[in-house]
Amino acid sequence: MSPARSAAEIAVFLLLVALLAGCGEEVAPPDLRQPAGWDDALRLPDAEDHDPAPDVVEVHLEAKAVELEVIPGLTTEVWTYNGMLPGPTLRAKKGDRVVVKVQNHLPEATTVHWHGLRVPATMDGTEHMQKPIEPGEGFEYSFEVHDAGTFWYHPHIRSSAQVGAGLYGAFIVEETAEEAPFGDDLLLVMSDISIEKDGSLAPADESGWFGDYFGREGSTVLVNGKILPTVAARAGVPQRWRVVNAARAHYLRFAVPGQPLVQIGGDGGLLERPLPVDEVTLVPGERAELYMLPVEGESVVLPLLDANRFHLPIEELPRELMRLDLVDEPPGHGAPPLPERLTEIASIGTTGARGQAVEFMEQGSPDGSVLGINGQTDGSLMLLAETNTVEVWTLTNTTNYDHPFHLHGFFFQVLDIDGAAPPVRAWRDTVNLVPGETVRIAIPFDDRAGMWMFHCHILDHADMGMMAMLHLMP
Secondary structure, three states: OOHHHHHHHHHHHHHHHHHHHHHOOOOOOOEOOOOOOOOOOOOOOEOOOOOOOOOEEEEEEEEEEEEEOOOOOOOEEEEEEOOEOOOOEEEEEOOOEEEEEEEEOOOOOEOOEEEOOOOOHHHOOOOOOOOOEOOOOEEEEEEEOOOOEEEEEEOOOOHHHHHHOOOOEEEEEEOOOOOOOOOEEEEEEEEEEOEOOOOOEOOOOOOHHHHHHHOOOOOEEEEOOEOOOEEEEOOOOOEEEEEEEOOOOOOEEEOOOOOOEEEEEEOOEEEEEEEEEOOEEEOOOOEEEEEEOOOOOOOEEEEEEOOOOOOOOOOOOOEEEEEEEEOOOOOOEOOOOOOOOOOOOOOOOOOOOEEEEEEEEEEOOOOOOEEEEOOEOOOOOEEEEEOOOEEEEEEEEOOOOOEEEEEOOOOEEEEEEOOEOOOOOOOEOEEEEOOOOEEEEEEEOOOOOEEEEEEEOOHHHHHHOOEEEEEEEO
């Protein structure tokens, strides 16, 4: 090899090295770290899993009264699961077997209803399918979880009183397949409670018939059992808010001033596609999953706005819900955009589907108006349906104010409200009924025969008689 050729080869080699070095420059990884301690004030403890099997979750829940400082400086005896307010968060993966061993150390009977979960009828926690758990007794719930999403649990005996005293908790089912990156999870269990000046709980029957008829809203609003807690955020770093309305009667309407919100999920998991929203309204029992990608700006207090469920001409002034602390740190970078489609939700074929009508109504009585469904005000109404069929229910509300319709055990799709289709397709178990509007829903029943409850999820109304049963026959 001649010296000239050797020099040429060396020059080419050096050029290739330079080119390869340029092509192989490392790209900085996305900077998507949340601020240190960002959710310390809000994080709820998870329930301990007592079964080492990877596809089985065994949880122990003890319903008991404990003294907690809910309002600073006051000690209040509240009813809890495992001494916590809210109760511990149950977590499982889609397809897991979940076993929950419940011990009742309350002074009265109770049950546990798995709100939104498609469990067997015998596991649904209603007196029609389960013997109540008496004081000192226990019960074992066992079921598979079929859907990823944000759910919750609460009693279904004297529901208003027991939920109002503190018995509720969240249940998160995670997807086994890979999901789009929606940010770090923040669970927000929103509720309310009424506490007297001496720290005692307000009586469960406070205001008598008036409280039953209008629904009892607690004087103190709580987020994860706390008053006006703070979550920290960093511009450019997304958070996935899983929000549960666990209040017995309170409609929760809130916004995040200065920050864009996108709803990505609801009662039954992910929506079909992202839905940008200016504010969120959740009726009792309803859930929403929100994608928040903070932009630079000021720290704010989230206002709890008047949902005006009574349709009064004057709205109440906003209350304070929680704080969003935008930290003074360099903005994060590299958050991937939300996919145009979040999940596939097939429309429900309704050709030839049987129809049924459900009317939320009221009628006068010597003791004042009472509430009911289809003319029945004592909870005795029973509708019949068959397994493995599709039905279209037409829901109306002939009272003067809103009621949330909730169906146990099954998801449905809203076909239309006064003829208008919803903006995105979603699986739901709860929908608000506005006076004078007609809501049509399609329900695909599977093979889980049994007695299933449907009712107004203002729990005082359900206890008053605005509830009924669906007998799903093989």
